[in-house]
Amino acid sequence: MKKELIIKIVSVLVFIALSVGIVIYANVDRPKYSITESSGVEYETARVLSVLEDDTTVDETVENQKKGSTKLKVELLSGRYKGDVCEVINYYSALYNVDVKEGDTVSVRIDTSAEHTYDISIYNYNRVPLVIGLVLVFLLVLVLLGGKQGLKAFAGLVYTVVVIFFVLLPLIYKGFSAIPITIAIVFVTSAVCFLLIGGVCKKTVAAAIGSLAGVVIAALLAAVSAKLGGVNTFQMNEAEALLIVKSTSKIQLSGLFISGILIAAMGAVMDIAMSIASAIEEIHLANNKADFAKLFKSGMNIGKDAMGTMANTLVLAYVGGALNMMILIHSYGVSFIQLVNTDFVAIEIIRAIAGSVGIIGTVPCVAAVGAYLYSRRS
Numbered sequence: 001m002k003k004e005l006i007i008k009i010v011s012v013l014v015f016i017a018l019s020v021g022i023v024i025y026a027n028v029d030r031p032k033y034s035i036t037e038s039s040g041v042e043y044e045t046a047r048v049l050s051v052l053e054d055d056t057t058v059d060e061t062v063e064n065q066k067k068g069s070t071k072l073k074v075e076l077l078s079g080r081y082k083g084d085v086c087e088v089i090n091y092y093s094a095l096y097n098v099d100v101k102e103g104d105t106v107s108v109r110i111d112t113s114a115e116h117t118y119d120i121s122i123y124n125y126n127r128v129p130l131v132i133g134l135v136l137v138f139l140l141v142l143v144l145l146g147g148k149q150g151l152k153a154f155a156g157l158v159y160t161v162v163v164i165f166f167v168l169l170p171l172i173y174k175g176f177s178a179i180p181i182t183i184a185i186v187f188v189t190s191a192v193c194f195l196l197i198g199g200v201c202k203k204t205v206a207a208a209i210g211s212l213a214g215v216v217i218a219a220l221l222a223a224v225s226a227k228l229g230g231v232n233t234f235q236m237n238e239a240e241a242l243l244i245v246k247s248t249s250k251i252q253l254s255g256l257f258i259s260g261i262l263i264a265a266m267g268a269v270m271d272i273a274m275s276i277a278s279a280i281e282e283i284h285l286a287n288n289k290a291d292f293a294k295l296f297k298s299g300m301n302i303g304k305d306a307m308g309t310m311a312n313t314l315v316l317a318y319v320g321g322a323l324n325m326m327i328l329i330h331s332y333g334v335s336f337i338q339l340v341n342t343d344f345v346a347i348e349i350i351r352a353i354a355g356s357v358g359i360i361g362t363v364p365c366v367a368a369v370g371a372y373l374y375s376r377r378s
Contacts, residue, residue, distance in 0.1 A: 190266065
């Protein structure tokens with residue numbers, strides 16, 4: 001028992017060391033925005049001390065949005081000009097409507113043109129407290145309802161976010177091929193999340209392998225569909241900006257479209273993988289004489305009930321994210337042929353179908369691996 005504990009501790013330490021090493025390597029030469037004493041653009045927070053003038057009116061033609069401007073006195077709360085009190089004009093329109101009052105904190109843009117000479121404009125609401133509050137509410141709900149398992153699930157989520165922002169993005173920026181890096185990260189993060197929740201056991205092994213199989217299936221279908229449909233990163237909304245980035249970096253744009261599909265599908269794939277693996281474990285505990293065929297059949301039956309809702313969830317998530325654009329397209333009254341052949345619609349269809357097929361493909365993979373592991377007598 002002591003030997004097993006030592007092996008576990010050593011394994012964890014090695015994994016942590018490798019993770020830290022990869023993060024350090026990925027973030028070497030990370031792009032940094034630089035400012036000088038006489039130039040630069042910064043985004044800081046400020047508090048509204050008072051509203052000096054209010055020249056706004058309500059525009060009833062745009063659902064009662066304000067238009068006009070207000071003159072504010074603000075105090076900078078962060079950055080190199082912290083403590084300075086300035087006056088700023090806050091302009092209102094239907095598309096830019098940061099409505100603040102005395103005592104509110106806002107995000108401001110500071111444009112420095114000479115040493116200690118700068119202009120301030122209202123950038124947006126200060127949403128940092130809101131984001132922190134939502135994260136804390138999410139953590140509280142997880143802990144209250146899930147207890148220790150909920151806390152482990154949150155730790156897994158934090159690990160996934162850290163890996164995406166400090167490993168995946170920097171490596172892609174360095175010029176690494178996006179698809180293999182994404183597949184590797186999907187497998188590692190899903191395995192870590194499963195191990196945190198269930199420990200090292202047959203259930204987590206089956207779920208991790210099944211998740212990897214599901215995202216690979218989604219990647220293959222997305223790649224084939226994108227090739228046949230002539231869809232790639234260069235048809236996406238961010239293509240023009242990414243081309244500018246490419247001119248000063250080694251980034252490879254061609255795989256970003258597929259990588260985005262894999263990351264979007266990962267959560268649903270992990271969900272259904274763990275559900276089926278857990279169900280097979282429970283069936284095995286109830287009847288430890290169940291053979292491979294029976295366990296596989298049970299896993300498939302459970303998966304059939306879950307795959308429909310999971311696929312529906314993924315499709316609706318894509319539709320919800322693209323709802324505004326869909327309404328805009330609908331308002332044009334375009335024909336079905338024109339609609340389907342639009343880059344935006346084709347991209348969303350490939351995303352939704354490839355991700356859904358990945359979920360469906362996860363079911364037999366997890367059922368097969370789980371049935372094999374639990375039917376073994378050794």
